[in-house]
Amino acid sequence: xxxxxxxxxxxxxxxxxxxxxxxxxxxxxxxxxxxxxxxxxxxxxxxxxxxxxxxxxxxxxxxxxxxxxxxxxxxxxxxxxxxxxxxxxxxxxxxxxxxxxxxxxxxxxxxxxxxxxxxxxxxxxxxxxxxxxxxxxxxxxxxxxxxxxxxxxxxxxxxxxxxxxxxxxxxxxxxxxxxxxxxxxxxxxxxxxxxxxxxxxxxxxxxxxxxxxxxxxxxxxxxxxxxxxxxxxxxxxxxxxxxxxxxxxxxxxxxxxxxxxxxxxxxxxxxxxxxxxxxxxxxxxxxxxxxxxxxxxxxxxxxxxxxxxxxxxxxxxxxxxxxxx
Numbered sequence: 001x002x003x004x005x006x007x008x009x010x011x012x013x014x015x016x017x018x019x020x021x022x023x024x025x026x027x028x029x030x031x032x033x034x035x036x037x038x039x040x041x042x043x044x045x046x047x048x049x050x051x052x053x054x055x056x057x058x059x060x061x062x063x064x065x066x067x068x069x070x071x072x073x074x075x076x077x078x079x080x081x082x083x084x085x086x087x088x089x090x091x092x093x094x095x096x097x098x099x100x101x102x103x104x105x106x107x108x109x110x111x112x113x114x115x116x117x118x119x120x121x122x123x124x125x126x127x128x129x130x131x132x133x134x135x136x137x138x139x140x141x142x143x144x145x146x147x148x149x150x151x152x153x154x155x156x157x158x159x160x161x162x163x164x165x166x167x168x169x170x171x172x173x174x175x176x177x178x179x180x181x182x183x184x185x186x187x188x189x190x191x192x193x194x195x196x197x198x199x200x201x202x203x204x205x206x207x208x209x210x211x212x213x214x215x216x217x218x219x220x221x222x223x224x225x226x227x228x229x230x231x232x233x234x235x236x237x238x239x240x241x242x243x244x245x246x247x248x249x250x251x252x253x254x255x256x257x258x259x260x261x262x263x264x265x266x267x268x269x270x271x272x273x274x275x276x277x278x279x280x281x282x283x284x285x286x287x288x289x290x291x292x293x294x295x296x297x298x299x300x301x302x303x304x305x306x307x308x309x310x311x312x313x314x315x316x317x318x319x320x321x322x323x324x325x
Contacts, residue, residue: 006050006278011263013119013188014211016158016165021086021119021189023258024278025053027217027267028062036065042269043069047078049275055191055217055265056112057090057123058104059135063111071113087114088191088265090123090169091154094132094141098149105157120163121191122150125175147178155185165189169217173206180210191215194262195232196253196293198300204260215263220250237296241289248276255280256293 010020026046028039039062043054047069056062066087073079089112095104105120127150129141154166167189168176180186190207194200194216207214221232232238233249242249250273257264258280268274285293 006281008050008052008278009281011213011261013165013213015186015188019118019164019188021165021213021263022051022053023263024051024254025055025086025088025215025263025265026051026274027055027265028066029057029060029267030062038269040065040069040072042271042274044073044078045271046274047073049271050278051274052084053086053088053265055088057121058092058095058108059090059123059133063089063108067112067114082114086118087112088119088121089117090121091150092123092133093126093128093137094130096122096124096127096145096150097130098146098153100130101150101153102157102160102162105162109162116161117163119165119167119189120154120157121167121169121189122154122171124170125168125172147175148182151179151183155183158185167191167212173203176206176210176212186210187212189213189215189263191217191265193218193300194257195219195221196238196256196296197221197232197235198298199260199294199296204262208261213263214261215265216257217265219257219264219266220253231299235296237292241285241292245283245285245289247283250277251280252285252293255283255285256290259285259290 008022008024010022013019013021026043043066054066056066070082070085074082079085089108091101091104095101109115109117125145127143127145128137129143132141157163158166165188166185167187168179169191171190176187176190190212192200192203192214194214195218204214221230232253238249238252242252245252254264254266254277266277268277
């Protein structure tokens with residue numbers, strides 16, 4: 001495959017008047033959280049090899065370098081128009097209050113030097129004390145989210161054209177049902193952890209039935225995060241399939257997600273690995289290989305309590321989002 005001219009397939013966002021989102025996106029989160037010139041350089045390299053979907057968040061501190069990269073890509077002629085890109089950002093918990101959503105989005109747009117987002121997500125289905133941007137969140141700052149007022153503010157953001165689509169992240173079936181019960185604009189996307197070791201079958205079925213596109217973060221596992229491990233990349237079933245196919249374990253994970261109809265956001269600042277990650281579009285897993293992956297024992301990598309400092313009883317934290325994420 002010629003990576004310099006690769007065209008990434010797109011999926012239609014049902015609740016966004018048919019707007020399309022590339023099925024492969026580049027994530028910009030890092031641990032520790034910080035923006036950098038390295039981030040900007042990596043984004044420019046990603047644009048050069050064909051990436052058009054970029055995922056950031058207020059929490060990541062990468063909105064500014066992403067905005068700088070977009071500006072430079074335009075000035076260098078790597079893209080002809082901002083409209084060629086699909087940009088996602090996220091509302092952090094301390095801004096997840098009805099009256100703070102619109103100001104938070106406007107701040108993100110200033111950081112990105114953009115007039116609109118393509119997708120704006122509620123980062124987690126909880127709120128925290130306003131004015132604090134601590135990570136992990138202090139347990140004493142956690143608050144139940146007023147879903148109705150927050151989602152109404154998200155809808156206003158879309159109505160104003162400041163974002164073309166709205167959605168959620170880390171939402172369970174129950175929390176999605178809560179929003180769908182009153183939403184005038186249903187969530188277009190739910191971004192959650194999905195990989196061969198955490199396949200989210202129940203959630204995938206729910207989202208498909210309700211026209212919600214699922215996007216996977218941590219599609220290669222959670223190495224490099226505060227809760228991370230290398231369980232996915234070291235899984236013997238995935239290694240066996242990769243060896244038989246002449247592919248990398250990462251490619252097998254990404255191809256599996258693609259064949260499940262799941263979009264993927266993945267982070268690599270290495271140009272060689274970026275190219276490798278795009279080389280999943282011209283081959284398939286066999287029926288037997290898909291069955292083998294489907295039988296891998298399941299365990300979640302990212303748990304809600306990993307986002308909390310001064311941890312109390314897990315039940316207290318899990319109750320805030322039903323323990324289903």
